Structure formats: C-alpha cells, structure tokens
Amino acid sequence: MTDPASAQTAPVRNPSARLIDGKAFAANLTETIAWDVRSFHARHRVTPGLAVVLVGNDPASEVYVRNKAVQTHRAGMRSFMHMLPATTSQAELLALIARLNVDPEIHGILVQLPLPEGLDPVAVTNAIHPDKDVDGLGEVNAGRLALGQPGIVPCTPLGCLMLLKSELGDLRGLHAMVVGASNLVGRPMAQLLLREGCTVTIAHIDTRDPAALARQADILVVATGCRGLVRGDWIKPGATVIDVGITRVALPNGKTRLVGDVAFDEAVTRAGRITPVPGGVGPMTIACLLNNTLAAARRIVDGGGAAAA
Template identity: 50%
Template sequence: METKTAKILDGKALAAKIHQELSSRIRESQAKIGRPPGLAVLMVGDNPASAAYVRNKERACAKVGIASFGKHFQAETTQKELEEVIAALNQDEQVDGILVQLPLPDHLDAVTLLHQIDPDKDADGLHPVNLGRLVRGEAGLRSCTPAGVMRLLQEYEIPLKGKQAVVVGRSILVGKPMALMLLEADATVTIAHSRSQDLSAITKNADILIAAAGRPGLITADMVKPGAVVVDVGMNRITDASGNSRLVGDVDLESTAGVAEFITPVPGGVGPMTVALLLENTVTSYFRKVGS
C-alpha cells in the first residue's frame, strides 16, 4: 500500500515571492518619495542566536531595498539609554520600522521598551495599540509570525471559514494574535496550552492545527486528525549525543507527515515568513507615512 505524505507549505518560496513584490514596489516609489524605507533593529549584548537573526533581517532588508539603521549595544547598556534611542528613532523621518531584538539582558525591561515605540513604526506588530487594533478588527501593523502563517494558508488556498482551528500556545508573540487572526477569518478557534487537560483530545479535533508551544516534538502523529493542516511555529535548537545541534519544531514531522494533508517544515516553513512580514510591515508604514 502506498504511504500518503503531506504536501509541504513552503514558506521559503512564498517569502522569496513577497521579497520580489516588495522590491518592485520600493523601486517604483523610491524616486518619487526621495528615500528608501528604513528599518532599525536594536540588539543588546552578544547572544549568538540573536546576532544570527539580526544578520538575517539585515540581509533581507538589503535584498528588497530597505535601508538598515541597526544599532548594536553593549550588554551593560541601561534602560534609559535605550529609551532615548527609541525616542530619537520615533522622530527620525528616515525610519519607518523599529524593533527590539529579544531576548534582552536580565536588567532590561522589554515590555516597557516596546511601549516606547511609536505604534505606527512597530515593525513587530506587538505594541498594545496594534494588538488592540487586531482585537477590534481595525487596520494596523500585525504581529509578524501569525500574519506570516495566515499568508501561507492563503497562498495554498486553505479554507478557514467554519473550520475547527486549534492553537497550541498562548504567548503574546504568537498564540494569542494567531487565535485572533483565525477568528477574524471565521474559523472556530480553541487555544490549548501546557495546562490543558488531555491535549491530544483537543488537537485531534483540529482541521487546522498551529503548534506554537516551544517544546520539541510535542505534537505526534496520534494527536493529528487525518487530513488536517499542521503549521509548526516551533523553533527549538537541540543537541544530539555527539554534540551536533539542529533546529526542530514542535511537531514530529516524520510521523505526522503520514497523517496530515499539509504541513510546514522546520526550518523553511514559518521562519522565512516572519522575516518577510517584518519587511512588509516596514514598507506598509513607509507608504502610509508618505501617503501613497
């Protein structure tokens, strides 16, 4: 008997397509506007994973024609210094998007810093004003990872209206905004988390299953409804016995691919979409500001 295997939701390919679209929009408008869009990424300390993410974002900016105003601070930088930098960037006409790369050193308060960012320059879409706009169904900058998931589902013409969607994870970064976006698309949404009783019984009801708990291999084949769409938001670095490290998701891809109809790989699924939507938020802010 032939073994069925899930179709891949290719975030890498879709991200490349979005990059191309943004690049041509910027090229067409830049002469008229007189400057490119600008993104400022603030990084504090020398966390190697953060440094890799920031490099990746800056490369992506260069590819589409967004100017990078990256600032790298010593680990001992104070809260006040960072707040002053954000205040200056809020006023800077060249800068359309601002984001603070997490995690920050322990002595800094990330939430307070986020609150200092002008909501219309909030490239990550995480400011309370933008989350409030999402709750109310109003236009605003959307949280990049869940917005990237929605775009991926749209690209593959996966119907959401009236479907049972389960989001595993309730973080403000992914789980909560993800649930709101699915609700906005007329799905029936359940949010499950580490304290949910009988997680498997909940996930087996899902036509659309979004795993965003940050626990490697949490979702196994027996937890997935046959023919479901499985989106793996997890990004977990694990090290094997011989010291080699690799990136895995929250879903056991190998077993689950035999049950699901569509699945996202890790890496190459949601990750590239997060960066693409970050660039898109910056460009949206740019066009809104210049009124074109």
C-alpha cells in the same frame, strides 16, 4: 543492514501529505516587496528605513539581526543597526527609541528580544511609536488586532496566515486550534484566524487533554517552544499543520539539527499539509518584517509622518 523489527514500526509517510515550502513562498514575497519598494520610491522619493536595536552580545541574536539587515538591503530598503552593550540602561534604551520615533528616515523600529536582565521588554516595546512598531507587539497594535482595526500584525503569525491562505484559500468555517498562548505568536494567531472566520480553540499549559481537542481541528498551529510536543495521533487526518517551534538538538555524532514542536515523522503520516522545520515558518518571519516595514512607510508618508508616542 536494516533491522526488520524497526522497519515494521517505522512511520510510513502519507502519500497525499504536502510539504508547505515557506522558503519559496518567502522568496517570492520578498521579490514582490522589492518591486513595491522601487515603485514606492519612484512615487515619493523615499526609501523605507528599518532600525534594528540589539542589546547585548547573544550570538544567536547577532546572527539573526545581521540576517535581517542582509534581507532588508536585498529588498531595496535601508537598514540602520544599533548594537548596544549589555550594560545599556533602561533610560538609555528608551532615549534611543525616542530619537528613532521622530527620525524621518526611520519607518520601522524593531528591538530584538530577549533583552538582558534588568530591562523591561514591555516598557521598551510600548515606547516604540505604533506606526513604526513593525513587530506589532506594542499594546496599541495588539489592541487594534483584537478589535479588528487596521494596524501592524506580528510577523510570525502573519507569515503563518499567509501560508494557510495560500494552501487553503478561504478559511471561513474551518476549525483552527492554536497550541500555545504567547503574546508573540499564540494570541495574535488566534485573533487572525477569528478575523478570517475560523472557529478557534486555544490550548495552553492548563488545557485538559489538548490531544483530544487537536483531533477535531482542520488547522493546527503549534507554537510552544516544546520540541516534539504534538504527536502524530494528535492530528486529524488531512489537517493542515503549521509548526512554529524551532529547537536545536545535539546528535550522537556531535552535530546538531533543528526540530519543531511537532513530531514530524509521525505527523506526516496523518497531515494533509505540513510545514517542515527548518524551511517552513522561519523564512516567513523576516519576509513579513519587510512587508510590515513597507506598510509602515506607506502609512507614515501618506499620513504625514509619525510623531513621538
């Protein structure tokens, strides 16, 4: 029997709130990419190839990497897996990247992060040729994005932008707030929103009263890794909320579930549109990786190939 007191305080979902179905969007995008891959192969007799490098045996990373391989094959691309032991040295890893940089069958290179202790992720990422840096995390592509020049955009922010544009259309003039300033999501997300004509606020660990700033935002993108950080009263009524965070939490019954950086049950009472966790941003990341790999293949083939950096 329901406790009357708890029933009175339970949040009532805003009937106008719309769930942004990232899973469906990603499936449609992947289908389009697969068609484009076939067309690309028909024109050039080249199949885009993605090399994924995993160092160590982190179980979560292994599952994620294998899922990338499955999705790559489904899109009609070639997948090259390099599973290296945790004892791999920096020199050995850089040597592998150097070989992949000049391999004509490889158009995209992704080194799965985090790396084991003792390996420098910045040096490793920057060793990937910019034209094959399909994660878009190297300093060359980061610089291109900051300067508004053509380049490869990090997958997760790109996926967020695609979802926003599919829901809102033209973003010019909207106030967007990015909660989190990481190089992986927050900073490139802010750059993308600026490029779309948004007025952008970035909140980070030293921001004073982020809730007050968030209440002014038409668009709220949250990527902090801190589950439930953004409460319902942070959200401007009718705002669009993109929750990038994903954390697995234990339940009293011994099972687990995935939650985001936004307190979802509170947020849906105020947001106009919101991504669920799971099923929101997550599927878009892999779809955008495939998108970037095809774009890299086009650039390399049309430009005559990529030389070692």
